[in-house]
Structure formats: structure tokens, C-alpha cells
Amino acid sequence: MPHxxxxxxxxxHPPDQAPGHAAGPHGRGSIPxxxxxxxxxxxxxxxxxxxxxxxxADRAFVSRCLVGEGPIHHRGSNYILLALLGQALQAHxxxxxxxxxxxxxxxxxxxxxxxxxxxxxxxQLPLQALRSLAGGDREQLDAMVDCLTDGxxxxxxxxxxxxxxxxxxxxxxxxxxxxxxxxxxFG
Amino acid sequence: xxxLQQQAFRLAASELGMASAAWLFVRETAAVAQDAGVAAxxxxxxxxxxxxDAVCAGWLAGVHAPDLALDPVLPLLNSASRVVLVGHxxxxxxxxxxxxxxxxxxxxxxxxxxxxxxxxxxANHGERLQALSLANFQSWAGPRSVLLTFVYGATESQVFxxxxxxxxxxxDVRMQFRSLLGWRILDVPLEIxxxxxxxxDVSTLTDLKG
Numbered sequence: 001m002p003h004x005x006x007x008x009x010x011x012x013h014p015p016d017q018a019p020g021h022a023a024g025p026h027g028r029g030s031i032p033x034x035x036x037x038x039x040x041x042x043x044x045x046x047x048x049x050x051x052x053x054x055x056x057a058d059r060a061f062v063s064r065c066l067v068g069e070g071p072i073h074h075r076g077s078n079y080i081l082l083a084l085l086g087q088a089l090q091a092h093x094x095x096x097x098x099x100x101x102x103x104x105x106x107x108x109x110x111x112x113x114x115x116x117x118x119x120x121x122x123x124q125l126p127l128q129a130l131r132s133l134a135g136g137d138r139e140q141l142d143a144m145v146d147c148l149t150d151g152x153x154x155x156x157x158x159x160x161x162x163x164x165x166x167x168x169x170x171x172x173x174x175x176x177x178x179x180x181x182x183x184x185x186f187g
Numbered sequence: 188x189x190x191l192q193q194q195a196f197r198l199a200a201s202e203l204g205m206a207s208a209a210w211l212f213v214r215e216t217a218a219v220a221q222d223a224g225v226a227a228x229x230x231x232x233x234x235x236x237x238x239x240d241a242v243c244a245g246w247l248a249g250v251h252a253p254d255l256a257l258d259p260v261l262p263l264l265n266s267a268s269r270v271v272l273v274g275h276x277x278x279x280x281x282x283x284x285x286x287x288x289x290x291x292x293x294x295x296x297x298x299x300x301x302x303x304x305x306x307x308x309x310a311n312h313g314e315r316l317q318a319l320s321l322a323n324f325q326s327w328a329g330p331r332s333v334l335l336t337f338v339y340g341a342t343e344s345q346v347f348x349x350x351x352x353x354x355x356x357x358x359d360v361r362m363q364f365r366s367l368l369g370w371r372i373l374d375v376p377l378e379i380x381x382x383x384x385x386x387x388d389v390s391t392l393t394d395l396k397g
Contacts, residue, residue, distance in 0.1 A: 052377035057266060061330055061365045066392060069361055092306075106363045108325050118268065153362040 033072055040067050040079045048086035051095040052164050058122035062157055065121070070154040078158040085165040095168045098126035102145045104151070104160050124148055124162045129167040188233050196232055196239065201300040202308050204276030205383065206339065209242035210253050222247055227352040237381045238339055238373060245375040249284070253278055259396035260335075260370050265290055267365070268331035271324055272316075274299070275308060276337050279372055284315045287364050294327055298351035308373040328363035332370050336351060338369040338395065339384055340377045346392065347377060347384045356391050371397030 045063055053059040066082070067075045089095050101124035108119055125148060127141070134140040148159040192253045199208035212232075216224040225246050234238030255278060264270055264287060270359045272280065284293060294317045309316055319327065334355065340347040346369055356367060369392040377384075389395065 001391045057365060058330055068393075070358070106328055107359075108328060108363065112323060112326045115323075115326045116328060118331065120330070122330040 007142060017104050029116055037067075037076055037079075040076065041083075044065065045079060045082060046088070048082060048089070048095065048137070048165070049161065051097050052161065053123050055122065062121065062161075065153045065157050066161070070152065074154050074158075078154060081112070082158065082161055082165070085162060085169070089165055089168055092169065095165055098164050100124065101126040102149065104107060104149050104156055107151075121153070121157060121160075123157070123160060125162075126167050129163065129170050192228075192232055193235065196236060197300065197302070200236070200238075201276075201303040202275075204274065204278070204280075204337070205236065205238040206242065206253070207276050207278040209236070209239040210278060213241065213242050217246065221364060234379060235382070237377050237379050237384065238241060240379055241340070241373055241375040241377050244378065248375075250375065254374060254397070255279060255282055256397075257282060260368065261286060263290065263366060263368055263396065264333060264335070266331070267333045268287075269294065269327045269329065270333050271296060271319060271327050271364070273334060273336040273351050273355050277311065278338055279315045279337065279370065280312070281315070284312060285321065288349050292317065292327070294353060295323065296321065296324050296355060298354065299349065313325070325360060325363060326357065328360070330365055332364045333366050333368055334360075334364045335368045335370060338371040338392075338397070340375075340381070341369075341371060341395065344389055345386045346371075346389050346395065347381050348387050348391075349383075350385045352387060352391065353385060366393045367391065368393070369395045369397075371395060 042063060045067060046059060049059050049063060055061050066078045067077070103124055104121040106116075106119045106121065108116055113119075125145060127145070130144050131141055132147075132185075134144060148163060149156050196208060196212060199211060203211065212228065213225055216228045220227070225243050229240055229243035229247075233243060241385060260283070264283075268290070269292045270287070272293065275295055287293065293315060295309070296319045297303075305318065309318055336348050336352045338346045338348055348369065361367065
């Protein structure tokens with residue numbers, strides 16, 4: 001069988017111009033830290049968060065945890081994913097408040113766990129979409145909640161906001177059932 | 188004489204705060220020996236105590252009273268449920284405690300000069316000010332909690348604060364408090380090396396007021 005080499009198609013972008021591969025002394029990561037978050041629009045983020053976190057001071061706190069603190073790549077990634085979800089939701093009329101859900105705990109030192117009065121972030125993880133995903137299995141739902149709310153705040157809070165926005169996108173109704181560990185997610 | 192002055196000022200600074208002690212010393216000195224006395228006080232103690240040096244300089248330039256206005260910080264504190272002070276300045280803490288609603292709990296992280304007699308510091312505020320330590324101040328964390336420290340000078344990118352601020356605002360803590368507030372209480376440039384203080388990045392604060 002004669003060999004027919006594939007026709008050569010030049011790359012759409014020359015390799016040295018491909019996004020994410022900008023030339024620089026250290027290759028990837030050559031965009032200066034002072035400019036890498038230039039795409040973050042905190043006012044826009046505030047608008048997407050407003051239905052989920054109505055109090056302005058609470059929202060400023062959540063927003064700081066999402067895009068104002070922690071490693072720069074997490075801050076940027078959080079914004080990008082939330083912005084894309086926010087844009088998708090805008091096309092469907094915007095986010096609506098979610099009600100109830102699982103609390104999102106601060107990761108305080110264990111020796112203080114019993115003495116802290118108010119150690120949860122001012123938004124909750126909505127459960128309706130997760131409940132559907134878990135297919136009625138309570139342990140799976142608990143495991144999902146554990147995965148989504150554990151770890152550093154910039155991860156946990158981004159997870160919670162993304163689930164809230166995704167639940168909005170999926171069109172599931174606001175959550176009204178008790179949270180896992182507080183009486184059963186499936187009644 | 189200078190050694191005794193040093194001891195006296197250190198004692199006052201440890202229990203009142205450096206700016207509060209500086210205003211006390213400068214006022215008393217001026218009452219007895221006018222501007223010449225303040226200039227001598229600055230020469231004697233200024234190098235060792237940069238906040239005192241700055242207050243002396245301000246006095247000699249015509250600034251004869253501290254700025255005790257609460258307006259810049261109260262809006263950020265009135266809606267809090269807990270305020271954790273990192274650093275103590277009696278001149279500012281006294282009116283703040285009177286102005287805050289009684290529902291706002293106020294705690295003080297007992298960190299600073301090892302010679303500080305904290306029991307005396309707390310006794311001056313009755314039971315309004317509660318003792319906290321580096322080991323347990325996070326028990327006051329929460330979405331309505333504010334960490335507050337005093338700022339003794341600021342540039343565009345730096346603030347001069349007590350070293351305890353750096354001990355209490357690590358990445359683990361920063362996202363456990365609604366805001367990290369710096370209250371700028373000294374508006375006179377520090378002209379000498381700010382010993383007893385540290386230059387912290389201004390971004391360690393979420394708000395700088397005063």
C-alpha cells in the first residue's frame with residue numbers, strides 16, 4: 001500500500017505565539033505577576049455573587065477569599081471559572097438566590113473547634129443538584145459535600161459558588177431540605 | 188537621668204502603647220519645660236523610641252493633640268460581632284470601647300514587650316476588653332469578626348505596625364476574619380529607623396483608615 005503522507009497544515013498559531021506558551025526566560029509563567037490578574041473584574045464578580053450573598057460586607061469577604069488571597073494561579077482560575085459560569089447564567093436570566101444547604105466551615109485549629117461561636121463562611125453549599133447527582137445515596141451526598149467544602153478557603157468557596165451557579169444553570173429548585181449531618185439530605 | 192527616663196517610657200509604652208505613652212510624656216514635658224523640654228526629650232529618647240520621636244517632632248511643628256477621631260473606623264466595626272485588637276493604644280482604645288455597641292465583643296491579643304503587666308492593662312478597661320493569645324485568638328474568627336491593629340506610619344506600599352501583626356495575619360488566618368483593619372494613629376513621618384515596629388506590606392490590611 002503506497003504511503004500517502006498527510007498533507008501538511010501549518011499551525012494556526014506559530015508555536016511561539018500559542019496562548020499559554022509565551023516566550024520568556026522561564027518559559028511558562030513568563031507573564032509578570034503584576035499583570036497576570038489584569039483580567040479580574042471584581043465589580044463584575046460582585047454582581048454575580050450578589051444573589052448568593054446578599055450582604056455587601058459578607059460578599060466582600062467571600063470575594064476576597066476567592067480572588068484576593070492565596071496563590072495567584074488560584075485567584076485567576078477562580079475568577080475565570082466563575083466568570084464563565086456567570087456569563088452562561090446571564091444568558092438564562094441571571095442567578096437566583098439559593099436557600100439552605102450545607103454550611104461551609106472555616107478550617108480553624110482543631111484545638112479551638114469546640115469554642116468558636118461562628119466559624120462558617122457566610123454562604124451555604126446548595127444541595128439540590130448534588131442530591132440528584134448522588135442518585136439518592138446519602139453517603140455519596142455526604143462525601144460530595146465533604147470534598148467540596150474541605151481544603152483551603154479559596155478552593156472551598158469557589159467550589160460552593162460554582163455549585164450554586166451550576167444549580168441555577170441546571171434549573172433545579174432552591175434547596176429547602178436539611179443539610180447532611182443535620183437531619184438527612186433525603187428526608 | 189536618661190536611663191531612668193528610658194525605663195519609665197518603656198513601662199508606659201508597654202502598658203499604654205507607644206503612641207499613647209509618647210503623647211503623655213510630651214504633654215507633661217511641655218507643661219513643665221515648654222518646647223525646649225520637648226526638644227530635649229526628643230534628643231534623649233527619640234533614637235530609641237521612634238514613635239516618641241515623631242510625636243515630639245509633631246509637637247514642635249505645632250501638632251499639639253493626637254487625632255482621636257473614631258469616624259474613619261466605626262463604620263467598619265459597628266456591624267461586627269467581634270473585634271480582635273492586635274496591639275494596644277490606650278488613647279484610642281478608651282473612646283473606641285465607649286463608642287462600640289455593647290454587643291460587639293472586643294479582645295486583645297496579649298503580645299508585645301515581655302515586661303508588660305497585662306493584668307494591669309486589662310484592669311484599666313474593666314471587663315470590656317477580653318484577653319486573647321496567639322494560641323486562641325482564632326476562637327474569635329468568623330464572618331463578622333475584624334482583626335484591628337494600629338498603624339504608626341504608612342507609605343504607598345508599606346505600613347509600620349507592631350510585630351504581632353505579622354504573627355497574627357498568616358495565610359491561614361486571613362480568610363477567617365471579615366476584614367483586617369489598620370487604624371492609622373500617627374500622621375507624622377517616622378524620621379528614624381522604626382525599631383520596635385516592623386514594615387509590613389500594606390496588602391496585609393484589607394482596610395487602612397485614619
